[in-house]
Amino acid sequence: MADAASPTAPIVAIVLSALVMTAIVAVRYLLSSGGFALATRAKRPGLYKGLNRQIGAELRWSLLSAAIYGIPAGVVAWGWQQHGWTRIYTDAGTYPLWWMPVSLFVYLFAHDTWFYWTHRLMHEPHAFRIAHAVHHASRPPTAWAAMAFHPIEAITGTVVIPVLVFLIPIHVGVLLAVLTIMTVMGVTNHMGWEIFPRALVHSRLGGGLITASHHHLHHEKYRCNYGLYFRFWDRLCGTDSGVAQPGWDR
């Protein structure tokens, strides 16, 4: 057993941190996807009928992704705690208060930008077959598909937040909000029905945001609607196909 003075102690601590983070991501996935799957059973009974085999595959790929997400998150969390790495801050007075909502938006927009371009690249035929076909094997996707990615795609997704925390200051509470939005939108966008009111989805504000009605068309048509949170890049690059017609989710 390594003690504090042992040269292997940091390695043991990093491995433990990665294991803890993997467990947190896996439990977060099981609770969020499980919760929305239950909501689906209540709100849209029978929507996942006959999809048990597919859901099994979605669960296996997602749990593998949890391990891939947990490793860099664990290393960064360890470095933050032990060596003050990253620009994550805990004292709300460190930066002006207005920075909190702005940093939330900056993180979401940066993640969205990275996702849009890597996602588009993964729709090139060769890359699609290797890295992205796994995600599109869900037809139609369910709440369990939120993290159903091939390991290559999971790796492209996992670097974003761990890199951003070294570059852009963020309060730890705002970071938790970013991770919560990421988790909830990842599940609800794949759930197979629209959770947001029609009035919002079809409003001016809704016109800039991605919800299930938008991402559903990506899974149906493939070569459009690549974004994650915002329709900015899709609109700018002419890849926006709008949202699915009302009633698509019945």
Ligand SMILES: [Zn+2]
């Ligand atoms: Zn998807």
Ligand SMILES: [Zn+2]
């Ligand atoms: Zn895709």
